[in-house]
Amino acid sequence: MGPQVTESTGSVLCQLADIPDGGAFEATAEIAGERESLLLLRAGERVQAFYNICPHAGRALNWAPGRFLVESGLLICAAHGASFSIPEGRCVMGPCRGASLREVAVRVEAGQVRLA
Ligand code: FES
Numbered sequence: 001m002g003p004q005v006t007e008s009t010g011s012v013l014c015q016l017a018d019i020p021d022g023g024a025f026e027a028t029a030e031i032a033g034e035r036e037s038l039l040l041l042r043a044g045e046r047v048q049a050f051y052n053i054c055p056h057a058g059r060a061l062n063w064a065p066g067r068f069l070v071e072s073g074l075l076i077c078a079a080h081g082a083s084f085s086i087p088e089g090r091c092v093m094g095p096c097r098g099a100s101l102r103e104v105a106v107r108v109e110a111g112q113v114r115l116a
Pocket residue numbers: 054055056057058059077078079080081082094095
């Protein structure tokens with residue numbers, strides 16, 4: 001038998017069109033054998049993906065499954081209001097200002113967002 005495949009490199013997370021332009025989308029992926037909730041942020045054709053974990057207190061950023069608070073071009077953590085730039089995922093306001101979400105490499109190919 002060959003080596004165990006532990007990462008689903010290349011697997012499709014969603015369609016680009018699933019992510020509102022300037023907004024956020026939740027996807028799940030298996031990374032290093034763990035099922036992870038990911039946050040995808042989109043600006044035009046650019047998509048960046050992050051673990052759905054706030055750098056402030058480690059809570060999920062969404063307020064309900066798949067539902068994120070986006071206001072004035074920022075993603076706002078539902079727990080204590082940290083605000084993150086879209087699509088960079090950098091905290092620009094709130095309790096973890098200057099920190100960044102932990103990024104997951106993705107690529108956009110033929111209208112699909114895939115793990116890179
Ligand atoms: S856990 Fe996100 S702002 Fe506190």
